[in-house]
Amino acid sequence: MIIIKPKTEFVVTVEAELTPDLAEKDVGEIKKFKVYYGKDVVELGELFEITKEGDDKKLVLDGDFSRVKWVGCRMSDGEIVVKGSVGANCGAYMAGGKIVIEGDADDWLGAEMKDGEIVVKGDAANLVGCAYYGDATGMSGGKITIEGNAGNYIGEKMAGGEIEIKGNAGDFIGTEMKGGTIVIHGNCGFVGGDMKAGEIKIGGEFELMPTFVKQEDAWVGDVNVKGEGVVRRL
């Protein structure tokens, strides 16, 4: 297990693709891991205190990581625990393993993730499980759980896996969705624009696009794109 602690408050964002693979290296090597601090390439050890405890494949990010981007990007196994909040693109392209965020998560949480699990104890910002601009497919597998609220654009172009939001969410839920499930326990805004397939379940109030057809216990659409997506109450 590796414990990583920020030495200072960061003036600009840090871009650090920290994955549990780091835990397999010795502390000296980890300290030399290259990250961007603004436009400068620096070594991880210059910005963070690093200690090693035991050999399990686990990272503990101890402190405020809200200005650290790309944590857990492309990780395929092991575990990351963020004791505070985390910056944008956390868990992007993730293929396996688990990320637990005890604080809040910024934009692009689990963007285009393929497998694995992300749990956010606080809130998440916008673009959870979405496709990056221009790409055809967002999240395609795995699970994202948000205990608090989430922002706009949830699961855009999502093709598989599950996003569960215990609180409320913003507008544009499951836009252009092609598969998978989104569960929102609270309220949210517009749902299902250009949805082709998949399922959205909502506990509270929401606004449906007018292009959905009411069936027995659900709405099916978006008819605008001959979609067969399902929106229903929890």
Added chain:
Amino acid sequence: MHHALHIKNGIVIDPKNGVKAEKMDIFVKDGKIVEESEVKGEDVKVIDASNKLVVAGGVDMHAHIAGSKINTGRTMRPEEMRVVRNIANKFRAAVGRVLLTSPAIGYEYAKMGYTSSFEAAQPPIGAMHTHEELDAIPMIDKAALPVFGNWHFVFKYVEAKDIEKLKTFIAWALERTKGFGVKVVNPGGVEAWMYGGNVTSLDDQVPGFNVTPREIITSLIKAVEELKLNHSVHLHCNRLGVPGNYETTIETIKLAGGFSNDARQVLHVTHVQFNAYAGDSWRTVSSGAEEIAKTMNSMDNVTIDMGQPIFGHATAMTGDAPFQFTLHKLTGARWSNKDSEVEGGAGIVPLVYLPKNPVHALQWAIGLELGLLIDSDKVVLTTDYPNGGPFTEYPYVMAMLMSKKMREGELEKVSPFVQKATNLPAIDTEKTLEEIIHMTRSLPARILGLPQKGHLGVGADADIAIYDLNPLEIDTSNDFEKVYKAFKTAEYTIKSGRILAKNGELVDECWGKTYWVDATGRVDMEAIKPDLEDYFKYYSVELQNYGVEEEWLKKPERIVI
């Protein structure tokens, strides 16, 4: 810096000057190729090219490298911008997968041994933008071809059968746009698109004007030939991308029959692959390449370029706005429509060519059929970048045209549909290295009317590529992998006597010339003045604010005729 170069012991292929793989030395001074005596006493840098192929720098006569179309493509395709090619240091930052940023375009051409490229469709009202972007491309010489085929002025003068005024208008437009020649895109069809339609034959009437595509094409050829411009009419045919269009293409090619020019063709038909489909729907589609090749081989005043698709990512961008809408409807991909007022329009659609897709495989096969079946003196190698794919894959096309064995291997990977819908599997032709050099250098230079390009004779521009390939030993039929690898990365790329790239590494940066053709001395510019003043009331800009001044360009090269 050395003013002079001595390229020693290279094996030179120079089709224009009849040099067929001969060991000889090339001398360069002040950016030109010179006699040995000229460099005596100079500080000469010697380059040992023993057992290497020495040829002129490549000339890409049809690519979309600057202007509103490629820039809209970049804007609407952020996913294309995630491949980092160069981090800013000695050279500029360069990114892009197939749609490259301006510096990346120059750098990638240079690494491959290409030294000139022509922007093939400049919207006249977007001339300033096009030139700004051309000026941001390092390493190569360039020029732009403004589009004329849907311009209201052209329709008016063709309608009135007033060739003198049409000539004057062309001269005015080339001067204002700092353009090189006359590009025509789907003549009449883009005007019909303004009303949501298209034209379906050479004899459809253009909405609002009493003219037909046939009349537009023949009048423009007549005007260009009377003006004696460097380059002929450069035509993107009607009915592009429609099954059955090969008949229209053949009919169009035959329109050149009544014209002649001693120096070059009178009509260049571009990216013919997209205009060579037989059948009457996408279910019954097949190749019309053989018929087109028969017509081409029987004519001596028409040339074409291939428009070869490369499997992988591409972005369709043409001035043929109605075709782009059809493509968008066909694939469901994003679509952007551009309008250039009374001059025409354009569209952009992302595209990916998949080997297992029957239609894509057919397009791929048709491109190669055209390259193989048409006389090497009439067909230029292009991918219509980025419509057919990246120009960086020209070496793939070169190797394919030279090796039946390579084609057999590739045919196994593509949809079996090509076996029945094309003749590619049965074609035994293998182009020679000399023919391939001609198709990528001396031929496009001749077609464009640039006597200083595409060859290594004394007086030519010192644009030279050296490849790690010994033409006296290489077996192009069997060693296709070696051929591909050699052409992909030039050992030396020399532009105007400066070494720009060495084994794929950039070593120097230069800014090439922008050629433009000034024909205003051949016409009476006063003749169309009242028409211009009258018609500019339909423009969003005033006449006096229209166009590009020469001093705004970085390195303009005016060609006066």
